[in-house]
Amino acid sequence: MILSWNTTNKCNLKCKHCYRESGERLNGELSTKEGKELIDDICKAGFKIMIFSGGEPLMRNDIFQLINYAKNKGLRPVLGSNGTLITKEVAIKLKEAGVMAIGISLDSLNAKLHNKFRGCDNAFKDAILGMKNCRDVGLDFQIHTTIMNWNKEEIMYITDFSVAMGAIAHHIFFLVPTGRGKNIEKELLDKIEYRRLLTDIMKKQKEVSIQIKPTCAPQFIKVAESIGINSRFKKGCIAGTNYCIISPKGDVQPCAYLNEIAGNIRDIPFDYIWKNSTIFKELRTLKYEGNCGKCDFKIKCGGCRARAAFYNNGNYMAGDNSCFYYCK
Numbered sequence: 506m507i508l509s510w511n512t513t514n515k516c517n518l519k520c521k522h523c524y525r526e527s528g529e530r531l532n533g534e535l536s537t538k539e540g541k542e543l544i545d546d547i548c549k550a551g552f553k554i555m556i557f558s559g560g561e562p563l564m565r566n567d568i569f570q571l572i573n574y575a576k577n578k579g580l581r582p583v584l585g586s587n588g589t590l591i592t593k594e595v596a597i598k599l600k601e602a603g604v605m606a607i608g609i610s611l612d613s614l615n616a617k618l619h620n621k622f623r624g625c626d627n628a629f630k631d632a633i634l635g636m637k638n639c640r641d642v643g644l645d646f647q648i649h650t651t652i653m654n655w656n657k658e659e660i661m662y663i664t665d666f667s668v669a670m671g672a673i674a675h676h677i678f679f680l681v682p683t684g685r686g687k688n689i690e691k692e693l694l695d696k697i698e699y700r701r702l703l704t705d706i707m708k709k710q711k712e713v714s715i716q717i718k719p720t721c722a723p724q725f726i727k728v729a730e731s732i733g734i735n736s737r738f739k740k741g742c743i744a745g746t747n748y749c750i751i752s753p754k755g756d757v758q759p760c761a762y763l764n765e766i767a768g769n770i771r772d773i774p775f776d777y778i779w780k781n782s783t784i785f786k787e788l789r790t791l792k793y794e795g796n797c798g799k800c801d802f803k804i805k806c807g808g809c810r811a812r813a814a815f816y817n818n819g820n821y822m823a824g825d826n827s828c829f830y831y832c833k
């Protein structure tokens with residue numbers, strides 16, 4: 506099971522799709538002490554992988570301490586970062602703290618386009634330098650790309666670039682219109698393009714040795730099976746079943762893009778929320794409605810619960826309208 510903690514809302518970039526609408530630090534973000542207690546409860550709940558994300562997690566002064574605490578508790582800590590603050594010194598400190606891998610965002614091989622999307626003129630240059638610094642100190646990193654209409658034709662080239670840079674994986678995120686992402690809803694792929702790209706991505710996996718993972722595109726499981734590709738991933742959407750996210754102020758949600766709060770860790774211990782909250786229990790029933798409810802693939806795919814909610818007045822058990830198999 507995997508969990509992501511948005512450790513802070515503070516960020517040095519201003520990305521157009523940011524679900525957290527990050528910028529400034531919020532009043533009342535979890536303290537170091539609260540963070541460590543949270544890590545204790547995450548272990549009790551049986552999670553194995555913990556993502557430290559943000560905002561930009563490197564804007565927290567105690568990030569190395571928190572990562573190290575998680576590592577010593579037996580978790581596999583990973584970092585989700587825009588990469589721009591990873592100097593050689595930071596890379597060494599992350600390695601010493603025990604981080605297992607770092608996900609660095611890269612949305613285009615065209616520096617100008619990446620910088621425009623990320624809201625900073627140095628974003629591209631500094632992210633590439635961050636990757637090189639990770640590589641130089643022997644720290645595993647992977648590249649994260651959000652795929653939209655404007656960069657969809659670049660995606661295979663970014664996979665090739667990931668291989669050339671020495672990344673261990675290329676994770677391809679499909680835009681979900683949440684937070685600032687609502688302003689760029691027009692950048693969402695239509696169903697024909699969505700299906701084409703998922704098919705191309707799964708085929709590309711046969712050509713490269715690094716892991717390619719379509720993320721927040723649960724139909725990829727069915728695509729892989731239909732074209733005879735044995736994906737190493739066995740489940741599409743894992744929100745609330747094997748995954749959840751915690752906000753900078755301690756709200757627990759099934760997924761970053763699904764704005765339903767299962768509880769706050771300042772009121773109720775995380776492990777209790779994870780086991781007992783109504784929303785998690787409901788998601789685990791897999792009793793979906795609409796197209797997902799009737800689908801033979803619902804256990805493996807699950808449909809995107811965030812998109813289901815977004816397009817069905819908050820009903821996260823509704824059918825996933827973005828599905829190209831059953832929603833024409």
Ligand code: SF4
Nearest residue numbers: 721742760809810811
């Ligand atoms: S609900 Fe959608 S966005 Fe969230 S984890 Fe599932 S597939 Fe991804």
Ligand code: SF4
Nearest residue numbers: 797800803806808828
């Ligand atoms: S109908 Fe729902 S469960 Fe079936 S493939 Fe589409 S999104 Fe997945």
